Amino acid sequence: MTPGDFFLLFGIFYQMVQSGIDIGGFWIHLQEPVAAMRRVYFFLDYDVEADRKGMPLPPVRQGVEFENVSFDYPDGRNALNEVNLVLPVGELVAFVGPTGAGKTSLAYLIPAFLTPTRGRVLIDGRDVAHASLDSLRAQIAYVFQEHLLLSETIRENLLLANPQATEAEMYSALETASCLDFIDALPARIDTPLGRSGNTLSVGQQQRLCIARGLIREARILILDEPTAALDPQTENALLGAILRAKRDRLVIVIAHRLSTIRRADRIIFLEKGEVADNDSHDALMADPASRYRRFVELQGL
Ligand SMILES: Nc1ncnc2c1ncn2[C@@H]1O[C@H](COP(=O)(O)OP(=O)(O)O)[C@@H](O)[C@H]1O
Numbered sequence: 180m181t182p183g184d185f186f187l188l189f190g191i192f193y194q195m196v197q198s199g200i201d202i203g204g205f206w207i208h209l210q211e212p213v214a215a216m217r218r219v220y221f222f223l224d225y226d227v228e229a230d231r232k233g234m235p236l237p238p239v240r241q242g243v244e245f246e247n248v249s250f251d252y253p254d255g256r257n258a259l260n261e262v263n264l265v266l267p268v269g270e271l272v273a274f275v276g277p278t279g280a281g282k283t284s285l286a287y288l289i290p291a292f293l294t295p296t297r298g299r300v301l302i303d304g305r306d307v308a309h310a311s312l313d314s315l316r317a318q319i320a321y322v323f324q325e326h327l328l329l330s331e332t333i334r335e336n337l338l339l340a341n342p343q344a345t346e347a348e349m350y351s352a353l354e355t356a357s358c359l360d361f362i363d364a365l366p367a368r369i370d371t372p373l374g375r376s377g378n379t380l381s382v383g384q385q386q387r388l389c390i391a392r393g394l395i396r397e398a399r400i401l402i403l404d405e406p407t408a409a410l411d412p413q414t415e416n417a418l419l420g421a422i423l424r425a426k427r428d429r430l431v432i433v434i435a436h437r438l439s440t441i442r443r444a445d446r447i448i449f450l451e452k453g454e455v456a457d458n459d460s461h462d463a464l465m466a467d468p469a470s471r472y473r474r475f476v477e478l479q480g481l
């Protein structure tokens with residue numbers, strides 16, 4: 180081999196190796212958008228919840244009724260068993276029970292986030308399975324156990340719940356949920372953008388904001404799933420007071436652990452392993468030696 184041949188071959192091999200490295204690098208870079216695309220398509224392919232073109236539900240007047248309701252999750256786990264309940268408008272009802280008792284599942288049946296496996300959920304005597312989802316959910320404000328805020332401003336997060344809300348209504352809801360103290364400290368008050376999923380606020384502040392967002396909907400049915408977990412007792416007391424004042428033409432369901440919250444409810448629904456073990460006021464249940472609720476309160480040292 181002449182020195183010229185040698186350097187020619189060397190050059191060719193060098194270029195081939197370089198191409199190999201480039202292709203490898205390209206392949207690695209390709210993985211990033213592919214992973215992102217997968218997530219995007221996961222959501223795009225997600226089945227849209229079909230609005231069942233049901234009858235529009237008229238404004239709620241009487242309340243919610245559970246009729247022999249049982250619910251199994253798709254994996255076969257039984258969450259609720261033969262629940263019979265009447266929850267009239269005008270009451271503050273507390274769902275109480277150990278973790279996993281089915282409190283959240285029971286509450287999810289009202290806005291039809293879940294559909295009963297057996298039995299019916301009725302609003303004013305109408306099966307919610309036949310009501311259009313838009314008209315049903317327009318009347319229900321649900322404050323979730325896991326709070327969800329968007330990285331938009333506080334104002335935009337509130338308007339999401341009720342696009343027609345006025346400035347005064349927003350501030351009144353924020354005051355009720357004890358949000359004004361921390362909002363006053365923000366640079367642009369309610370026009371301050373929140374970080375990703377609201378993480379510029381503390382967990383308690385996020386939760387209070389979610390409660391304000393629930394209140395601003397002016398819905399006939401207000402469901403608060405463990406709203407007070409991150410609230411101090413004083414804030415909680417103020418919040419409950421405000422809710423009690425506004426509850427006349429509403430049904431308020433609160434899933435709660437603190438006795439101070441629970442005992443202010445008109446009625447306690449005590450759930451155990453998916454069944455309603457007790458259904459009465461705090462005083463009546465504490466006076467009943469056989470009450471499961473009383474046992475729970477005593478064991479928990481509430
Ligand atoms: N998405 C789900 N899939 C399967 N089982 C679930 C799901 N969510 C809850 N469960 C089960 O249903 C039961 C009731 O749960 P849940 O309603 O969340 O109880 P609670 O709110 O009282 O803590 C539990 O046994 C729980 O493990």
Ligand SMILES: [Mg+2]
Nearest residue numbers: 282283284324
């Ligand atoms: Mg729960």
